[in-house]
Each structure stands twice: as C-alpha cells, then as structure tokens.
Amino acid sequence: xKRPPANPAVSRxxxxxxxxxxxxxxxxxxxxxxxxxxxxxxxxxNTLIDSLYSTPxxxxxxxxxxxxxxxxxxxxxxxxxxxxNNLWFALGTIPTSIALALLMAVWVNDRxxxxxxxxxxxxxxxxxxMIAVANIWLFFYTPQYGLLAQILGVFGITGPNWLGxxxxxxxxxxxxxxxxxxGFFMIFYLAALQTISPSLAEAAALExxxxxxxxxxxxxxxxxxxxxxxxxxxxxxxxxxxDHIFVMTRGGPDxxxxxxxxxxYQVGFSFWDTTYAAALTVVLLVLLGLLAxxxxxxxERRVHYR
Amino acid sequence: MSNRIDRRTLLKxxxxxAASSPFLAAPxxxxxxxxxxxxxxxxxxxxxxxxxxxxxxxFAKENPAITVKPIYAGTYQETIVKxxxxxxxxxxxxxxxxxxxxxxxLIDEDAIVPFDDFIKTDAxxxxxxxxFPSFMENSQTGGKTxxxxxxxxxxxxxxxxxxxxxxxLDPEKPPQTWAxxxxxxxxxxxxxxxxxxxxxxxxxxxxxxxxxxxxxxxxADAVLMNKEGxxxxxxxxxxxxxxxxxxxxxxxxxxxxxxxxxWGTTPRDFFEKKCAMMWTTTGxxxxxxxxAKFPFGVGMLAAGKRRGSPTGGGNFYLSKKASRxxxxxxxxxxxxxxxxxxxxxWGIDTGYVAVRKDAFDTPxxxxxxxxxxxxxxxRDQLQYAVAELSTHxxxxxxxxxxxxxxxxxxxxxxxxxxMKDSQAEAERILRSYR
Numbered sequence: 001x002k003r004p005p006a007n008p009a010v011s012r013x014x015x016x017x018x019x020x021x022x023x024x025x026x027x028x029x030x031x032x033x034x035x036x037x038x039x040x041x042x043x044x045x046n047t048l049i050d051s052l053y054s055t056p057x058x059x060x061x062x063x064x065x066x067x068x069x070x071x072x073x074x075x076x077x078x079x080x081x082x083x084x085n086n087l088w089f090a091l092g093t094i095p096t097s098i099a100l101a102l103l104m105a106v107w108v109n110d111r112x113x114x115x116x117x118x119x120x121x122x123x124x125x126x127x128x129x130m131i132a133v134a135n136i137w138l139f140f141y142t143p144q145y146g147l148l149a150q151i152l153g154v155f156g157i158t159g160p161n162w163l164g165x166x167x168x169x170x171x172x173x174x175x176x177x178x179x180x181x182x183g184f185f186m187i188f189y190l191a192a193l194q195t196i197s198p199s200l201a202e203a204a205a206l207e208x209x210x211x212x213x214x215x216x217x218x219x220x221x222x223x224x225x226x227x228x229x230x231x232x233x234x235x236x237x238x239x240x241x242x243d244h245i246f247v248m249t250r251g252g253p254d255x256x257x258x259x260x261x262x263x264x265y266q267v268g269f270s271f272w273d274t275t276y277a278a279a280l281t282v283v284l285l286v287l288l289g290l291l292a293x294x295x296x297x298x299x300e301r302r303v304h305y306r
Numbered sequence: 307m308s309n310r311i312d313r314r315t316l317l318k319x320x321x322x323x324a325a326s327s328p329f330l331a332a333p334x335x336x337x338x339x340x341x342x343x344x345x346x347x348x349x350x351x352x353x354x355x356x357x358x359x360x361x362x363x364x365f366a367k368e369n370p371a372i373t374v375k376p377i378y379a380g381t382y383q384e385t386i387v388k389x390x391x392x393x394x395x396x397x398x399x400x401x402x403x404x405x406x407x408x409x410x411x412l413i414d415e416d417a418i419v420p421f422d423d424f425i426k427t428d429a430x431x432x433x434x435x436x437x438f439p440s441f442m443e444n445s446q447t448g449g450k451t452x453x454x455x456x457x458x459x460x461x462x463x464x465x466x467x468x469x470x471x472x473x474x475l476d477p478e479k480p481p482q483t484w485a486x487x488x489x490x491x492x493x494x495x496x497x498x499x500x501x502x503x504x505x506x507x508x509x510x511x512x513x514x515x516x517x518x519x520x521x522x523x524x525x526a527d528a529v530l531m532n533k534e535g536x537x538x539x540x541x542x543x544x545x546x547x548x549x550x551x552x553x554x555x556x557x558x559x560x561x562x563x564x565x566x567x568x569w570g571t572t573p574r575d576f577f578e579k580k581c582a583m584m585w586t587t588t589g590x591x592x593x594x595x596x597x598a599k600f601p602f603g604v605g606m607l608a609a610g611k612r613r614g615s616p617t618g619g620g621n622f623y624l625s626k627k628a629s630r631x632x633x634x635x636x637x638x639x640x641x642x643x644x645x646x647x648x649x650x651x652w653g654i655d656t657g658y659v660a661v662r663k664d665a666f667d668t669p670x671x672x673x674x675x676x677x678x679x680x681x682x683x684x685r686d687q688l689q690y691a692v693a694e695l696s697t698h699x700x701x702x703x704x705x706x707x708x709x710x711x712x713x714x715x716x717x718x719x720x721x722x723x724x725m726k727d728s729q730a731e732a733e734r735i736l737r738s739y740r
Binding site: 057059145165252253254270272 | 566705708715
C-alpha cells in the first residue's frame with residue numbers, strides 16, 4: 001500500500017507504533033462494539049430477516065413469505081390506528097414536555113425561596129417508577145370520586161370518564177407522560193443554565209434588556225445544544241414510553257390508546273405472531289432512524305456550540 | 307404408579323447420586339430427588355403466596371422424593387408469556403397454572419401434554435370425574451384432558467342491602483330477570499341534576515370485557531364459539547341482543563355509567579356506595595367481605611332467556627418438554643393439591659370456587675357455608691355455567707370481540723355493526739384452523 005521508505009529502521013519503528021495505536025484503539029472500542037453488535041445490530045438484522053418469514057408453529061415451520069407481513073400491515077386497521085395514536089402522542093408530549101422543562105428550569109435557576117425544595121418537587125416524578133405513577137394517575141382519573149372528578153365537582157362540572165371514553169383516553173395518557181418526563185428534561189436545562197456566565201446577565205441588565213429579551217437573545221440560543229439533546233430524548237420517549245398504558249388502559253378503549261410499541265408487544269407476546277411483530281418492529285426502527293437522521297443531519301447544523 | 311422403566315431409571319439415578327455423594331444414606335434407601343418447578347400466577351407476595359408455599363412444604367413432608375418449587379410469575383398474562391418463552395428456549399416449568407382459556411394456544415404451541423397418559427387406576431379415574439363438569443369444558447378438547455381445574459371462578463352479582471332498603475326494595479331479593487334488573491337499577495340510581503351520584507348497576511368493561519359480556523350472551527341464549535375452538539358467532543342475533551341490553555343500560559335507561567367501566571376500581575365504587583349492584587368474580591368474595599362497611603348480598607346473575615355465567619380462572623398444565631419422571635411427580639402434586647380437603651381449604655381461604663363437588667361435603671366447607679351462605683352461590687350457579695370463550699389464537703380472537711364491545715359501549719359503533727366487524731376479524735384469524 002505504501003511506498004517502501006528509505007530508512008528501514010525508522011520505518012520499522014513507525015510501523016510498530018502504528019500497529020500499537022491500532023491495537024490500542026481496537027482494544028478500547030472492542031468491548032462496547034461487541035456489546036453493540038451483540039445486543040443492537042445483530043437483533044436488528046435478525047428482526048429484518050424474521051419479518052420476511054411466516055410465524056413458525058409446531059405443525060407449520062416458518063417459510064419465506066417475502067413482503068406478506070408488510071402487506072398484512074398495510075391492511076391492518078389497528079396498525080394504522082396505532083401509528084396515528086403515536087403521532088398524536090408524540091405531538092402532545094414532545095413540545096409540551098420540553099417547554100415545561102425549560103420554564104421550570106429557568107424558574108428554579110433564579111434565587112427563589114425554597115429553591116432546593118422546588119427543584120426536588122419537579123424532579124420527583126422522574127424518580128418514581130412508571131408503574132407506580134400510572135397507579136397514582138389511575139386514581140386521579142377515576143370517575144366520580146377520583147381527584148380530578150372531585151376538583152371539577154367543586155365547580156359543579158361532571159368530569160368525563162377520562163380513561164374510559166375514546167375522545168379523552170389518549171389525551172389522558174399523554175398528560176401522564178408529560179408529567180413524568182418534564183422533570184427529567186428540566187435537570188439537563190438546569191445544568192446548562194448553570195454554565196451560562198453570570199456576567200452575561202449583568203451586561204444585559206446594564207443595557208436595560210428585559211427579562212424576555214435576555215431569555216430570547218441569550219439564554220435560549222446558548223441552550224440550543226441541550227435542546228437538541230433533550231429533543232432526541234423526547235422523540236425516543238414518545239415511542240418508548242408505554243409502561244403506563246399497560247396499567248391504565250391496556251390499549252383500550254377500542255385501541256384508542258394503542259401506541260406502536262404497545263401493539264408490537266401485544267402481537268409478539270399475546271398473539272405470539274412473532275414475525276408480524278418483527279415486521280412492525282422494522283417499521284419502528286425505520287421511523288426512529290429517519291427521525292435521528294433529521295435531527296442530527298438537519299437540526300444539528302443550526303445548533304450553536306461554544 | 308407402577309411404571310417399570312420409570313422406577314428403574316429412578317433407582318439408577320439414585321444409586322449414581324449415592325455413589326457420588328458420601329453424605330447420602332445407604333443406596334437402598336436413596337431415591338433421586340425430583341424437582342418440580344411450578345409457575346404460579348401472582349404478582350406480589352401476600353396471603354396467596356404464603357398458602358402456596360405451605361402447600362409445597364406440606365407436600366414435601368409427605369413425599370420426600372419430590373421437591374415442588376413454586377415460582378411466582380406475575381399476572382396470568384405475564385405468566386403465560388414467561389411459560390411460552392421458557393418452552394421455546396427449552397427449559398419450561400414442569401407444571402404451571404395458566405388460564406383455562408389458553409388451552410388451545412398451548413396445544414398449538416405444542417407446549418403441553420394431555421393428562422390421559424397419567425390416569426391409570428380406578429382411583430385416578432374417580433379423581434378426574436370428581437370435578438364440576440362445567441369446569442372441565444375448558445379443560446378438554448378432542449377427547450383429551452389438557453388441564454386440571456384449580457383456581458376457578460364465575461361471575462356473580464354483589465348488591466348493597468342498605469341501598470336496597472333506602473330505595474324501598476327488599477334487601478334480601480336480588481333481581482331475577484333482565485327486566486327486573488333494569489327496574490331495580492332505575493330505583494337505585496340517584497341523580498343530582500345532570501350529575502349521577504349513585505349508579506344502579508355496574509358491569510366492568512376494561513381489559514377483558516368479553517368475559518362479563520359472555521354472561522349476557524349466555525343469558526340471551528347465544529353461544530359465542532364452537533367446541534373445536536375454530537369458529538365464533540359474534541354476530542349471531544342473540545349476541546347483538548345481549549350487547550344492545552348492555553348499551554341500553556347506560557345510554558337508554560341511564561342506570562349504568564357510560565363509557566368503559568374499570569374492572570380494578572369497580573369493587574371500590576361498590577365500597578364507596580357509588581354503585582348499588584356490581585358484577586364481578588367470585589374471586590373478589592374475600593375482598594368484599596373484608597372491605598364492605600355495609601351488609602351485602604351475593605347472588606346469581608339475573609336471567610334473560612335463561613340463567614348463566616361463563617366460568618373463568620386457571621388450570622394446571624403439564625409441560626411437554628419435562629422428563630417423564632418430572633411429569634409423574636407433578637401429576638402426583640396436582641392430585642394431592644386437588645384432594646377434597648385441600649380444594650375446600652383453598653376455596654375458603656381465597657374465595658375461588660372449590661373445583662369439585664365432594665369438597666362441599668367436607669366438614670370444613672360445611673361449617674364455612676353455614677356461617678357465610680354467599681360462598682355457596684357460585685357453586686349453585688355452576689349448573690348454569692358455560693365454558694369461557696376460548697379458541698385457537700385465543701388472545702387475538704378475544705381481542706376482536708373486546709374491541710367491538712368497547713366500540714359499542716362508547717357509542718362509536720352500533721352493537722350490530724360492532725359485532726359484524728368483530729366477527730369478520732375473528733373469521734379471518736380462524737379460517738386457517740378448519
């Protein structure tokens with residue numbers, strides 16, 4: 001590959017250091033690479049292969065069916081409903097939880113009385129296990145004597161059957177996800193806010209900039225890398241947060257709260273239609289891949305790093 | 307059990323063990339210990355796990371050669387997921403308690419063996435014949451017995467006697483017919499303007515509405531599926547009539563909450579006097595007895611064209627991939643735990659229906675029923691009970707029905723359209739099983 005160098009002794013030395021760097025590099029990368037390949041890439045490839053076969057049954061072994069699982073998916077109304085539900089769920093959770101997190105972070109970053117307590121209060125939902133959270137909210141949403149029903153009752157309003165009617169169920173589970181995630185994102189914003197030099201705030205104050213201008217012109221642009229990171233996490237969360245669905249609605253009523261991952265679980269582990277579940281997983285993978293591409297390919301260029 | 311090959315392998319294994327371990331007693335006495343792993347569906351520790359642990363320990367005392375190892379595997383749904391995954395990976399539990407309705411699924415997965423090969427003596431045959439026939443309906447197909455009833459239940463009506471009195475009804479008389487059920491519920495519903503403070507009747511519809519609905523369908527004299535488990539009749543006139551009745555309770559008579567009624571909170575609604583009558587499982591008997599702060603009654607469900615309720619709950623299954631010795635040991639344990647005395651004790655401690663007739667003749671059960679007559683209601687209703695909905699690809703086929711029921715209850719489809727859609731979906735799934 002390379003032209004033979006003039007001095008063989010030097011070249012040997014060079015060659016040796018080079019090899020050593022190589023070995024070092026691979027040794028460093030090796031463990032995580034092995035884990036990634038074993039638990040991420042290999043299963044992903046396997047999923048793709050499985051999705052092209054029929055589900056093996058003891059009396060009917062798997063056979064190659066090509067795109068049949070995907071054709072079935074196109075004709076499956078529950079799949080489409082799960083996609084739409086997931087879209088609304090994502091649109092409901094991502095902007096709301098980021099905005100809330102930012103608002104909370106800016107607020108508790110200031111010197112207010114009981115700051116630690118407020119920070120802790122905001123972070124509590126993140127620490128609680130989702131199953132516990134879901135059970136608490138189950139009580140909030142209970143018709144007639146649940147917390148929400150009681151509050152509305154004071155004003156003489158009969159609250160809806162939050163989890164029991166098609167119109168409100170998806171909204172109700174979205175609120176739980178926002179409540180759960182906003183505190184987590186707040187921590188990142190809070191950490192980033194602490195790194196902004198106080199001299200900027202002083203300079204802005206001297207210039208007579210309003211609080212809003214300071215936020216819009218200084219804080220928010222400086223927080224952009226954090227926003228990107230939080231956005232990536234929020235998008236993943238929108239497809240991954242389904243624990244509370246199991247406790248609160250099991251995808252009901254009539255699939256009103258069936259999200260894509262929940263439907264995959266149901267097809268895979270309730271119906272044991274493993275290859276159809278694999279096909280659904282491929283769709284989820286492609287979807288997440290596309291979103292990651294947009295986020296890192298397009299948005300990152302517009303992010304200002306210091 | 308006089309299986310020659312079996313005994314020989316046992317002895318051989320025993321002497322091998324004895325030879326390898328100096329701590330064991332004389333080889334002649336030594337026996338290979340058989341370990342029976344046992345998946346049992348319960349999510350968290352509590353009185354039920356303690357009961358099962360006690361049973362396992364007592365059994366070990368009487369049968370030193372067998373160790374029963376209970377593994378608490380979560381809800382029914384989680385337990386079957388774990389059992390089938392373990393089966394696919396090659397090391398399933400020797401026996402598990404799973405829903406009786408999962409029989410076809412387990413057969414299709416080739417995960418279980420029928421009990422017929424283990425039933426040899428007349429005593430074994432008598433044991434098998436002792437179970438209530440309605441519990442056996444979900445345990446047998448194709449002339450073979452695949453499951454042994456263990457924790458079984460049916461749906462019963464619970465009513466609040468205090469609220470009955472307030473409404474001017476006889477607190478000792480639950481509604482006997484569909485018409486009476488509506489009339490009673492109307493009297494028991496309290497309104498405060500547009501707000502309803504107390505509902506007459508509550509039939510849960512979250513999670514597994516098909517089970518409660520099946521009671522209505524049976525009462526309308528409709529049959530949801532065939533015995534082979536490969537055909538459903540979700541759009542039969544009787545089924546639509548039953549669904550119309552349920553929908554009318556909330557939308558026409560306004561005596562039942564609209565939308566989906568949560569299964570889990572229904573007993574609480576009952577304790578909080580938010581509903582005067584509720585349908586739920588007999589498995590809630592002990593719960594209601596402990597938590598209701600008012601006198602309550604337990605009765606058979608009202609009759610439409612006939613009385614009826616589906617059975618429910620879990621059966622013992624034997625794993626196909628376990629060794630013959632393990633299967634034999636597990637079979638022995640299953641026979642032991644379903645003896646009349648233990649079936650009676652299990653029923654008393656948990657509220658499940660004791661699975662065999664002679665359990666109700668034991669002194670312990672007689673005394674219990676005398677002090678708490680509600681315990682006998684489930685038994686008396688069994689003569690009207692019908693097998694729970696169970697087909698091939700059970701979860702998928704029942705989900706088709708669940709979706710339709712919830713759509714109708716929420717008013718997004720008419721009962722007829724909803725049931726037509728459910729039937730079409732079930733038909734699509736089951737076609738390949740004929």
